[in-house]
Amino acid sequence: MATVIGTTGDSPSETIARPRSRLMRLLRLSTYLLAGLVLFIFLVNLLWKASGDNQWHLEFERNGVQVYSLKEPGTYNKRFRALTRTDYTLTHLVAGLIENATLDNCLNSIPDCVxxxxxxxxxxxxxSDTVLWKLGLPAPFTAREIVIRSQVSQDPVSRAVTIDVIAAPNSAPRNPDAIRLTHVQNRWIYTPKENGQVEIEFIQDMDMGGTFPRFLLNLAGAEEVYKFIHDQLPQLLDKTELRGVRYDFIKEA
Incomplete structure (x- = not known):
């Protein structure tokens, strides 16, 4: 009696070829889907970069802190701006910058600072002064180094104090174990107001460099700026040694 090889009469070579053909179709389909995904991401990034109106928009107001964001056409990263009022003097606020540039303060008061x-x-x-900060990041990201030059000025009429915090990446030798930030253009503005209060305005404009996802900065930036102003800044300023500091170059209103 003859042995039945297949119910349809297919030869063994045809039976093996069918799964291979299906596999090839799946591979081609996967290639098309991947190419389509890459194209989609490219177009989304292109549209995002071209978007924006260069205007400040309120993200939220919480516990006396207003947080704004600004998207400029031609850039990927949003800028963030925080406004609040305080009873600290101008001198005390400036001292928070000058006197806190220490390793102990870095390790004990600044999250991720190493x-x-x-x-x-x-x-x-x-x-002015120039300080190098090193920040540790969770895996798989490489640590970041930020070399910043802080420049202080005061308007002789309004007595408002401006502190420009600008990246100075070439002011210190490079560290092969960290990525050096090259774009930091932050600004503090302390403006005297009525009843002895001072308005604090902080503008953050920076890029983390490397492969750090920019969309994370855009998504979490407003909340992180709020935490910095509302939670971390008071810890940096509420120090007894800062209350007795006096500077000849700062005139109180």
Missing amino acids: DLKVISPWDSKTM
Whole structure:
């Protein structure tokens, strides 16, 4: 009696070829889907970069802190701006910048800070200093180094104090174990108001560099700026040693 190979009469080679053909179709389909996904992501990024009206928009107001965001056409990252009022003096607020540039303060008061080096100490003639901060990031991201030059100025009429915090990436040798940030253009503005209060305005404009996802900065930026102003800043300022500091170059209103 003859042995039956297949109910349809297919040869063994045809029986093996069918699964291979289906596999090839699946591979081609996967390639098309992947190419389509890449194209979609590219178009979304292109549209996002072109978007924006260069205007500040209120994200939220919470516990006396207003947080705004601004998207400029041609850029990926949003800028963030926080406004609040405080009873600290102008001198106390400036001291929070100058006197807190220490390794102990870095390790104990700044989240993710793992190292600090003063590159150029505070100089009352240039009204500036340059400091290197090193921040640890969760895996798989590489640590970041931020070398910033802080420049202080005061308007002689309004007595408002402006502190420009600008990246100075070439002010210190590069560390192969960290990514050096090259775009930081932050600004503090302390403006005297009625009843002895001071308005604090903080503008954050920075890029984390490397492969750090920019959309995370855009999504979490407003909340992180709020936490910095509402939670971390008071810890940096509420120190007894800062209350007795006096500077000849800062005039109170």
